[in-house]
Amino acid sequence: MGYDFEAIERKWEKEWEENDTYATNIRDFSKPKFYVLDMFPYPSAVGLHVGHVEGYTATDALSRMKRAQGYNVLHPIGYDAFGLPAEQFAIKNNQNPAIYTDQNIDNFRRQLKRLGFSYDWNREVKTTDPSYYKWTQDIFLRLYEKGLAYEDYRLVNWCPALGTVLANEEVIDGKSERGGFPVERRPMKQWVLKITAYAEKLLDGLNTIDWPASTLTMQKNWIGKSKGTVCIFSVVDHEENIEVFTTRADTLFGCTYVVLAPEHPLVKKLTTKEQEKAVEEYQKIVASKSDLDRTDASKEKTGVFIGSYAINPINGKKVPIYIGDYVLATYGSGAVMAVPCHDQRDYDFAKKHGLEMIQVIEGDVSTAAFEEVGVHINSSFINGMHNEEAKKAITDKLIELNKGRYQINYKLRDWLFSRQRYWGEPIPILHDEEGNTYPVPYQDLPLKLPEMEDYKPTGDGRPPLSKAPKAWLYVNVDGKKLERETNTMPQWAGSSWYYARYIDPHNENAIGEKELLDHWLPVDVYVGGAEHAVLHLLYARFWHKFLHDEGIFKSSEPFQKLFHQGLILGADGQKMSKSAGNAVSPDDVIKEYGADALRFYEMFKGPVDQSMPWSPDGPKGAKTFLDRVYRLYSEDTYKAKWTDEDVKELEYIYNYTIKKCTEDYEILHFNTGLAQIMILVNELYKAEKLPKKILLALAQLLAPVVPHLGQELYTLLNNKGMIEETPWPKVNEAALSNQPVTYAIQVNGKVRDTIDFEKDASEDKIEELKQLALASEKVKNFTEGKTIVKVIVVKNKIVSIVVK
């Protein structure tokens, strides 16, 4: 049977709703602030899934503990509501995606409230709201004014059959996901944000934030700073030079050819008549390939000779020029010097095309390239030198010859910022017929998305907004007819600054009031999936740093501490999805076991950052435990044992549980904290007397994870008001010391006995312990007749006896 979760949970949810219990007093600077944030959800039609519940429960529990600890907590929620599914729904049903989006949001809100999350509902934001995207557009204009937003031709996935541009996700093996039509990569004029201007700042900032090491590494690798050398190759019979970036200038004497990206601007000029046809055909093939395919080292290296020759600047050697798809136009200078003996890709390419190979570092190159560093050979003046020394010698020589320079290069590319879609923020730019661009004046923001007749793609590659009503599309400024930009922003835009809007969500004159932004930023704890380790988290950092430079944000990083939550997989271990039929809806679980049982299960089942399969019996087990707790507060048998006195035998576990939970919750290790609570509850069941002090603390320690039940237990103890108003329980350290410790006694690494001994024993006592250990019968069985080589004592842990 168990407690009536439905009645209890509804009762307290009503109370919280009516009293607006979790509204943040944003101007109360008297208490220390604590800003806990979830990555806001995309409001899909299927509603919240149990994966959301995990991360949201973790932040909710942390928020609740922090409130009880005396912090002024900001814990908001919103919706990342622009996106592809809404647009596709709109196209299919010829309905404004805003309607669909709002329906989904209503459903999300209902679910979030039913889970008892302590969000401040007065601060809800959605990225599709004009009062919100007014500021997204404002930030874009600022970037534009600072020269950080520019137009350029970029390759996009163009599907001629569908007459539309596709997202990478919509392209599978070079074919469109819908219909399986061929997709080609075609250059189109796009808005691009100059994130590369912030490469160094984004890199430096990583040292100042408390993020998982793996995420820091991924961001660092993504930015991809490398120090190297630019070598300038002149071209035989041409004026042009080819610039090549390399981190292995030391191998320049081994360069036997040069490879340009097929899109390299010089290809056309340097291709000879004879090679023209082959080059064009090759370029056409490459156009259908993604970068991923092109850089896959396991695939065959293809390419063609373009007919011209370059001159190796270090030795004057004449080397052929190729184009090859494994060279990307977007990295370095879009050209590489090929050193077959010391780069595997060049090795494969050279073998295939029968090109010359010169070994310049000692090592085995008979079956594969030797990519290590080593002693140089066949390299004129650097023979005998080692890697770094050789790089410097070569680069210095190139500089002297005016054929090179040191250069720092980044893998990071500028951010392709426009989309050929309807359901996104309009880009506030106007164009004239000469190709000039003009910003929409700030006072005209927000530039609202126009209502449209249909949302279908135009078929010719122009964005849907080019079909917008003429009244929207054309503007007269000073007698000049200007046309609006019809591309929209990517979904990343709205999510790059939303954390700041929660602080002052209704401000019509600014992103937020300066004093409030200064006080509340950065976010103290941010929780979201590891799949955002690079893109979202890098884009948001970029905008934050830009707005910092604009004087809007005082802090230089948006998210001080970051945790990732893992995926919750289906019971079959596969990713949950509608099509796999393994998805679990929180609604169903709540109906059967209650929100608290769901929350408890998700926090108890394992570390928040780990992916793990859903266990259908899990919430049931959680409910069983919660019933067990409830009985201590509600059944006469147990109530008869309540006492105002302390029980000495329970003091240690009481204090240890407070300590363990407080520490574990702080770092989101709820599973181990809750395990300790279970141990305490098991002890309470065995106890003769139940100190009310412990029952209160137990309710408090549970309340962050199971807030409805926590509040109910608090009330059953005859308390009035909200449980979080009672300060978080404190640890009496004295009760934790003077506990004896158990030493394990090992002989040759195997445990043979254990001895209880005093904690933190002095040197003399340690000697006593050694003798005690050696005297143990169980130990003697293994030491008898052998020589004792040494005895190692690790304080409070182990006595290790080594015998021969």
Add this chain to the structure above:
RNA sequence: GCCCAGAUGGCGGAAUCGGUAGACGCGUCGGACUCAAAAUCCGAUGGUAGCGAUACUGUGAGGGUUCAAGUCCCUCUCUGGGCACCA
């Protein structure tokens, strides 16, 4: 292919400044209560051998370092996340 993680009983996991592997829970088995069942309470539970004390074995695979390795080093396998227009 590149970058980043992970692999521990029947299951989820605990233990990582190297120090008693399997905390806690699920499941299973046994007991109490009950006419019976459910619920509840109590207990057992990595594997092998043994009535038992106990012994051996055991943290994806193979090597190595160490008095001591789930933890450190090398090689490998598999799984997951990301790869710039999914969010």
